[in-house]
Amino acid sequence: MVLLEADWIIPITGPPLRDGAVLVGGGVIRAVGSSTELRSQHPQEPVESFPGCVLMPGLVNAHTHLEYSAFRDFTRARSFGAWMGRLLLTRRKLGGDDFAASALWGAYECVRSGVTSVSDITYEGWVVGRAAGAVGLRARAYLEIFGLDDARLPQVMDQLEARLAGIRGATKSGHKIGSGGLWSNDGRVGEDAGSGGAGVSGPDVEVGVSPHAPYTVSSRLYREAARFSRRTRQGNATQVAQTHAEVDQLMGGRSAIARAYQAAGLWGGRSWSPPRVSPVRYLADAGALGRQTLVVHAVQVDEDDIATLARSGAAVVHCPRSNMRLACGAAPVAQMMAAGIPLGLGTDSLASNQDLDMFAEMRAALQLSAGRAAGAARPRSFLGPGPQRERPQAGTALTPSVVLRMATIGGAQALGWDHLVGSLEVGKRADIIALALPVISGAQEGKGASRSASADPSEDVVAFATADAVRMTMVDGRVVFKGGDIPAEVRRAFGRARAKLELRG
Helix, strand or coil: CEEEEEEEECCCCCCCEEEEEEEEECCEEEEEEEHHHHHHHCCCCCEEEEEEEEEEECEEEEEECHHHHHHCCCCCCCCHHHHHHHHHHHHHHCCHHHHHHHHHHHHHHHHHCCEEEEEEEECCCHHHHHHHHHHCCEEEEEEEECECCHHHHHHHHHHHHHHHHHHHHHHHHCCCCCCCCCECCCCCCHHHCCCCCCCCCCCCCEEEEEECCCCCECHHHHHHHHHHHHHHCCEEEEEECCCHHHHHHHHHCCCHHHHHHHHCCCCCCCCCCCCCCCHHHHHHHCCCCCCCEEEEECCCCCHHHHHHHHHHCCEEEECHHHHHHCCCCCCCHHHHHHCCCCEEECCCCCCCCCCCCHHHHHHHHHHHHHHHHHHCCCCCCCCCCCCCCCCCCCCCCCCHHHHHHHHHHHHHHHCCCCCCCCCCCCCCECCEEEEECCEECCHHHHCCEECCCCCCCHHHHHHHCCHHHEEEEEECCEEEEECCCCCHHHHHHHHHHHHHCCCCC
């Protein structure tokens, strides 16, 4: 076992603890309390101190596409339809090895940023399983399926299990990725430490199914995917109500999305007629909403849609920066929260975001929420999500404590992992990060002092923290990051993929 100490502990489900400690053993949190008490109770255990830091649960990135990490800056901010068209054409420049390098680089960026759990929607599948296994991330990889032509539905479903097996196999074979890497030479922390170099083995990667979106998936395929998920007890994720164009497509059959897919030669639309219902209603009518469903985005939703989501038990993932970049709108998060919908936070992919920094995502969620609250309490076509303990009233703005919960226990709840991770509680898995507190220069006789020397540090974490402030990342009791850089061979492979996209850096 090992005792981790810091200036502050932020358990998330309880009040912050000044001069606290967390006892870790066998990959599990054994105790949380004051450093003085835990030292006296466990005098024989080694101590790892993080002065000037907080210890808090690892962040849960509830929606990303790691295989698209190489696409960062591949296009300037633009409308969703134009962005989608460019992405569909550009991705053809890369092969499987390129997507593998892209996913692996993204996985390293996650642990460097304090993310310990990811929910990833993937087309290639195996590349995400390999990346998560190599870096030690806790992950669920949802395999994308597409199909508007019901004549091909049996073929799509027959291929699904083989593709899922490919993810599982890649996870088991992908643990040894080079030497050296993110871990410093003294990166061991007690008996639960990692290997001290790349190749640490993390938790098994879970798999799930992802019918892509209402504009690429027929009602029958949605229904069959939901049945498959229930029968196999695997998660189901889908990207829903992201843009006005999506609503236009379902209501009238014409939109910028259809034009993008037609330009890429992927859809003629001959076998599909618009259902003339909202995206959420489309899923509900197909029997595709339930407690196993993860609804990503939910930007263009009205009060009826929110009530439908709440009754179904589905969870929602909010991706504020991606939605801002693609001019999708501001999801009605506070109203969804008030309706009791479980809500997580995600970065989406680097094809539509600048980085995988969940702290920046928290601040963006606050910004969008404040803008909605200032504009109108209950706009005609929007509502919004949120966590458990602190639920804002409909029409109000989110608070720092709420978005911090969204990035931790809220995301874990959305994924059905809240019994495992998302908070620092006895019995949960030891997914823990050490984060340097913001410092006021010149305080305490010129030595500098933490902004949170005598206050609740949670607001400072949300207001000022960045991915660069992460000093240690632990998953399942193993240190997966403690300083250092991404392995050189991973950076080279990532660079080659970006070169094929005519991108630098």
